[in-house]
Amino acid sequence: MKTTIYQVAQEAGVSISTVSKVINDTGRISEETRKKVKKVMKELNYQPSVVASALTGKQTKVIGLLIADISNPFYAEVARQIENRSRERGFHVMMCSTDNEEEKEKNYLSLLTRQRIDGLIVASAFHNTDVLAKVIQNQKYPVVMIASDIPKLPIHSVRVDDYQGSYLAASHLVQLGHKRIAIIAENIRSNHQRVTGYKDVLGEYDLPLLEEYMVQTEATNEKGYEAAKQLLSLENRPTAIFAGNDLLATGIIKAAKGLNLDVPKQLSVVGFDNTILSTVLTPALTTVAQPIREMGSKVVDLLIEEMEQPSKYKQRLLFTPELIVRESTASWDRK
Amino acid sequence: MKTTIYQVAQEAGVSISTVSKVINDTGRISEETRKKVKKVMKELNYQPSVVASALTGKQTKVIGLLIADISNPFYAEVARQIENRSRERGFHVMMCSTDNEEEKEKNYLSLLTRQRIDGLIVASAFHNTDVLAKVIQNQKYPVVMIASDIPKLPIHSVRVDDYQGSYLAASHLVQLGHKRIAIIAENIRSNHQRVTGYKDVLGEYDLPLLEEYMVQTEATNEKGYEAAKQLLSLENRPTAIFAGNDLLATGIIKAAKGLNLDVPKQLSVVGFDNTILSTVLTPALTTVAQPIREMGSKVVDLLIEEMEQPSKYKQRLLFTPELIVRESTASWDRK
DNA sequence: TTGAAAGCGCTAACAT
DNA sequence: ATGTTAGCGCTTTCAA
Numbered sequence: 001m002k003t004t005i006y007q008v009a010q011e012a013g014v015s016i017s018t019v020s021k022v023i024n025d026t027g028r029i030s031e032e033t034r035k036k037v038k039k040v041m042k043e044l045n046y047q048p049s050v051v052a053s054a055l056t057g058k059q060t061k062v063i064g065l066l067i068a069d070i071s072n073p074f075y076a077e078v079a080r081q082i083e084n085r086s087r088e089r090g091f092h093v094m095m096c097s098t099d100n101e102e103e104k105e106k107n108y109l110s111l112l113t114r115q116r117i118d119g120l121i122v123a124s125a126f127h128n129t130d131v132l133a134k135v136i137q138n139q140k141y142p143v144v145m146i147a148s149d150i151p152k153l154p155i156h157s158v159r160v161d162d163y164q165g166s167y168l169a170a171s172h173l174v175q176l177g178h179k180r181i182a183i184i185a186e187n188i189r190s191n192h193q194r195v196t197g198y199k200d201v202l203g204e205y206d207l208p209l210l211e212e213y214m215v216q217t218e219a220t221n222e223k224g225y226e227a228a229k230q231l232l233s234l235e236n237r238p239t240a241i242f243a244g245n246d247l248l249a250t251g252i253i254k255a256a257k258g259l260n261l262d263v264p265k266q267l268s269v270v271g272f273d274n275t276i277l278s279t280v281l282t283p284a285l286t287t288v289a290q291p292i293r294e295m296g297s298k299v300v301d302l303l304i305e306e307m308e309q310p311s312k313y314k315q316r317l318l319f320t321p322e323l324i325v326r327e328s329t330a331s332w333d334r335k
Numbered sequence: 336m337k338t339t340i341y342q343v344a345q346e347a348g349v350s351i352s353t354v355s356k357v358i359n360d361t362g363r364i365s366e367e368t369r370k371k372v373k374k375v376m377k378e379l380n381y382q383p384s385v386v387a388s389a390l391t392g393k394q395t396k397v398i399g400l401l402i403a404d405i406s407n408p409f410y411a412e413v414a415r416q417i418e419n420r421s422r423e424r425g426f427h428v429m430m431c432s433t434d435n436e437e438e439k440e441k442n443y444l445s446l447l448t449r450q451r452i453d454g455l456i457v458a459s460a461f462h463n464t465d466v467l468a469k470v471i472q473n474q475k476y477p478v479v480m481i482a483s484d485i486p487k488l489p490i491h492s493v494r495v496d497d498y499q500g501s502y503l504a505a506s507h508l509v510q511l512g513h514k515r516i517a518i519i520a521e522n523i524r525s526n527h528q529r530v531t532g533y534k535d536v537l538g539e540y541d542l543p544l545l546e547e548y549m550v551q552t553e554a555t556n557e558k559g560y561e562a563a564k565q566l567l568s569l570e571n572r573p574t575a576i577f578a579g580n581d582l583l584a585t586g587i588i589k590a591a592k593g594l595n596l597d598v599p600k601q602l603s604v605v606g607f608d609n610t611i612l613s614t615v616l617t618p619a620l621t622t623v624a625q626p627i628r629e630m631g632s633k634v635v636d637l638l639i640e641e642m643e644q645p646s647k648y649k650q651r652l653l654f655t656p657e658l659i660v661r662e663s664t665a666s667w668d669r670k
Numbered sequence: 671t672t673g674a675a676a677g678c679g680c681t682a683a684c685a686t
Numbered sequence: 687a688t689g690t691t692a693g694c695g696c697t698t699t700c701a702a
Contacts (some may be wrong), residue, residue, distance in 0.1 A: 084404065
């Protein structure tokens, strides 16, 4: 049925250890036997079993990826970059969508551990940090984070400078003359940072920080829609809304349309992530871009480095965000 | 370091085979020892190694997924549904984006085989069907397809009725009074069917089939944009364009805007897939919906069935498409 | 009801 | 330069 190393050895008239050596390019083998063995492997269409070799302590060549939601365009893009880079480095990716729910996070974590992954990339909330902390303590495999971070855990992380990104976005709005700026964000760490940036900007410009202008909700366009509808029906409604991500911004623009408010004339909207949605929307969305490609590639490299040689200190990489001004923001002159 | 079955056995004062039996719920074990063993497993935080058990011939609990592009919203949605259902059934998903390129398809196939997956779900073109045919012949694991099909291969497949879907879409346009209807589609099997449906409708209504109205290109909004720009600069330009998928439709609408053509007044556009893009676009896109959730769930069930009990005949399931009329299509009165 | 032992396919000393 | 052999952690007869 399945060809094993024994059959190759027999057919080639050598021992299995010789075959093993030519497979892994270890030890010293004469050019002659190497060729013969390789030839037989071809003929028999032999594929070494990763399972068997993993059992002897070698790598499984599988990286686990815990990601919030693969059907969210931002995460899909992140996942794709991670997959690309992993493949270049000879690894596979096992993807798990957690919806940022603790139950799923736990569940997947335990399943992945059983599977003997070589490393784990996390792009999920882990509101309960203990769950992840345990995995790190166990040290069965290295863990790195992307697009999020947990300061109190000793872990490499790669993300955009959320604070700076939101600082750019909020400043942009203020400089356009907006004074009543609301924010709709998600309850995850990256978004908390974005809220902080927003608050700081408003503070610097002596603009009032209204509780009712700060909404926390889930990252779907429906939720963005609802939150925006509520904000826009306020007596003193905002003239600009900063969204924690493009998906929310999408919902906001929809809500504005539903209320017959012109974007950007009557309402400016800024998003975050620069996903495909931002270019597709009408008006095209002003948003904060993250260098997803570089980040995805880097996080894989960091993980593999860590597998080869655990570092004593942890890197927290902050990539630089860029404000992409499109059509959804305009100046606000009225008093 | 890692707890093994031996340590559990020792701690519980039984043999490893006894432990194995309580893990797998096989053989006859007294309630008493079962409890004791379970207790020890908890205490030692024992996680059976899937790798070791796979080596003895059991399942790896991993399903491979060969998908065109996980960052395309349609495939992302498909992937998410497959992941959800797989998880419910106790399986993991190893995702591989192929971009419909033969090299990547081959490459991933060989890697997945080494990894000893239990089954494979394919949502990739396989223009070279031999590559996939070989995998099926080898019978190392069952293979099923989703959102595509290869008629000449003995394989379960789950897809929407592409012909009917495009028939609906094209009829809709004809009934709105359009006579100059173009189509931009991708070079994959599902899209070929969609083109056929389009042709048949035009034929039935005695509308001319112009070569220049049929464009084949890749599934990105950029390509859709380019193709549309070309179509719309034709002397006798189409009054409606049917897109093989929403991503292409997105590009078409953008092109129309660039040329200052009003959609739908001066140009009607129909998409396919009913992804998030179709609701986000302005005007909202008339498109053909696929029951992705059901399809994803079904394909996983089919695969698992096949793992348990290979069937002698193959099922080709056609789900019913639904035309969702939104704002991008309007009647055409002018002669 | 339980345990001993062979074996899954491979790697890595250790011999030769 | 090549082969022998002892595991890796688990499942599964077969005995007891």
